[in-house]
Amino acid sequence: MAATSKPYHLLSYYPTLIFIITYICTVILISFTKANEKLGFSVELIHRDSPNSPFFDHSTTPLQKLSSALHHSMNRATHFFSSKPNKTLAHLHDDDPESEITYASAEHIMAYSVGTPSFQTYGVFDTGSDFIWLQCHPCYECYNQTIPLFDLYRHSSTYRNYNCHVSECESVEPSVHDTHCDVVWNCAFEMRYLGRSTAMGLIAHDTLTLASTTGCEVSFTKTLFGCAHKTVGNFVPESSGIVGLGRGRFSLISQMGSSVQRRFSYCLTSPYLSSSGSNSKLHFGQNAVVSGPGTVSTPLVSSGDYSNEHYYVILEGVSVEDTKIEFDGGGKTASSIVEGNAVIDSGSRMSLLPENLYYHVESEVAKRIKLNRSDNPHKPFKLCYESESIESVKAPIITVHFRGADVKLSPINSFLLVSQNVACFAFASFSEIDMGLIGNLAQINLLVGFDFQNNIVNFKPMDCTML
Missing domain, CATH: 2.40.70.10 (Acid Proteases)
Structure with missing residues (x-):
C-alpha cells in the first residue's frame, strides 16, 4: 500500500515563520540604529477619548471629556503665548481656577520603550514640547501613575546619567526650563508648565524603542531624556510623562535626526465618528513623505x-x-x-x-x-x-x-x-x-x-x- 502523504498545514511552519520574521526585524533593528540609514516606519497614536484606547475612561461622560479638552486647548494657547507682556486670552484670567494648564486632558498617547531589555511605557504625544521625560523609580513626590514606573536600576543595563560638564548641561536649555549640576555632578533638569505644574529629575541617555505598525521594533541608542523623580501638578495618570516632537534640539524628532531625514507626519482620525474604527498614525522618515x-x-x-x-x-x-x-x-x-x-x-x-x-x-x-x-x-x-x-x-x-x-x-x-x-x-x-x-x-x-x-x-x- 502506498504511503499516504502528510497533509499540508500552514501551522506546521509557524515556528519557522516566527523565526524568519524575528530575524528580519532584528536586522532592521540593527540597521536602523546607524545614523546614515534612511528609514521609514509608522506607529499608532491613541486618542484618549476613543473606545479603542486601553485608557478609555468609562466614568466620565462625553460632555465632561469635551469640557476638559476645551479648557486644555485654551490653556495650551496661554502656555504658548504667555511670553508676550500685557496680553491675555479671551475668557481666561490669572485668577481663574480653570486656567491651570494640565496634561490630564492631553489628546494623544503613544507607546514606546526605554532601556535594555526594553521597558514599555506610554507618553503624551506633544508637538508643542521639545523634550522627552518620564517618571522613574524612585519617585519621591509624583503624580499617581497607573502604569508601572521605569526602574532605571533594575530595568536597564544601558541607562547612563548625563555627566554635568556645565556647558553640555546648559546646552539642554531651552528644551527644558532649567538645568544645574547636582551634588554628585549629574545634570539635573526642571520642566515648568503654566499653573505651577513641574517635573524635576536627572537627565540621562538610554536606548529608546518604538514598535512600528509592521510589528518590527525600531531603536535609537543614546537618546537623551529626563528621568523625573518629582512631579507636581496635573498630568495624565495613564502615561509616564511627555514625548515632545517640537523643533527643539532635544525633542524626539530632532534626536532621530538624519536617520529619518528630520521628517515626520501624522494622520488623525476622529474618535467621535462611528465610522472611525482605527487609531491615528504617526509616520517617520520615508513613510512621512x-x-x-x-x-x-x-x-x-x-x-x-x-x-x-x-x-x-x-x-x-x-x-x-x-x-x-x-x-x-x-x-x-x-x-x-x-x-x-x-x-x-x-x-x-x-x-x-x-x-x-x-x-x-x-x-x-x-x-x-x-x-x-x-x-x-x-x-x-x-x-x-x-x-x-x-x-x-x-x-x-x-x-x-x-x-x-x-x-x-x-x-x-x-x-x-x-x-x-x-x-x-x-x-x-x-x-x-x-x-x-x-x-x-x-x-x-x-x-x-x-x-x-x-x-x-x-x-x-x-x-x-x-x-
Whole structure:
C-alpha cells in the first residue's frame, strides 16, 4: 500500500515563520540604529477619548471629556503665548481656577520603550514640547501613575546619567526650563508648565524603542531624556510623562535626526465618528513623505515674539465658501506679514483665531446656516445651533489660507457636536493677541507632514481611517 502523504498545514511552519520574521526585524533593528540609514516606519497614536484606547475612561461622560479638552486647548494657547507682556486670552484670567494648564486632558498617547531589555511605557504625544521625560523609580513626590514606573536600576543595563560638564548641561536649555549640576555632578533638569505644574529629575541617555505598525521594533541608542523623580501638578495618570516632537534640539524628532531625514507626519482620525474604527498614525522618515495630487505646502518660520521651537506658519486669511477674510496682522497687510503668526498644534482640540478675524469669519458662517441658534453650553464657543448631527448643520466649507497653501476644512473639521442636540462652530477667538492656533479637530483627515530639512509643512486631504 502506498504511503499516504502528510497533509499540508500552514501551522506546521509557524515556528519557522516566527523565526524568519524575528530575524528580519532584528536586522532592521540593527540597521536602523546607524545614523546614515534612511528609514521609514509608522506607529499608532491613541486618542484618549476613543473606545479603542486601553485608557478609555468609562466614568466620565462625553460632555465632561469635551469640557476638559476645551479648557486644555485654551490653556495650551496661554502656555504658548504667555511670553508676550500685557496680553491675555479671551475668557481666561490669572485668577481663574480653570486656567491651570494640565496634561490630564492631553489628546494623544503613544507607546514606546526605554532601556535594555526594553521597558514599555506610554507618553503624551506633544508637538508643542521639545523634550522627552518620564517618571522613574524612585519617585519621591509624583503624580499617581497607573502604569508601572521605569526602574532605571533594575530595568536597564544601558541607562547612563548625563555627566554635568556645565556647558553640555546648559546646552539642554531651552528644551527644558532649567538645568544645574547636582551634588554628585549629574545634570539635573526642571520642566515648568503654566499653573505651577513641574517635573524635576536627572537627565540621562538610554536606548529608546518604538514598535512600528509592521510589528518590527525600531531603536535609537543614546537618546537623551529626563528621568523625573518629582512631579507636581496635573498630568495624565495613564502615561509616564511627555514625548515632545517640537523643533527643539532635544525633542524626539530632532534626536532621530538624519536617520529619518528630520521628517515626520501624522494622520488623525476622529474618535467621535462611528465610522472611525482605527487609531491615528504617526509616520517617520520615508513613510512621512507627503506628496501627490492635492498636496499643498507652507513654510515653517520663526516668530519674533515667542519660542522658535513651535511649528509656526504664516496665516494670511480664512475663506467661508467664496468670501475671503484677510488677516490684517494687527494692521499689517497680508503681504507684509513675515513673522509666524499661527501655530500648527496637535495637542489642542479647538482652533483659535485673532479676535477681529474670528468675528468676521463667524459672521460669514452664520449667514449661511439656516438652523435655529442654541444657547452656548460651553464658554469658548459662541456660534451654536440646534442639531442632532454635524451633517444636518449643512456647514459651509472653510478654507484656511497659509502662505502658499490653501487648506480646505470639511464640516467635521469646523463643527463639533457638543451635546445630543447642539452643534457648535469649533473655532474661538483670542483677545488682543494677533496669533492663530490650528488644533487637531481642524486636522482630522489631513495628512500633515513636517519637513525640517526643507522647513515646510505639507497638507494633503486623506481618509485617515484607510491608512
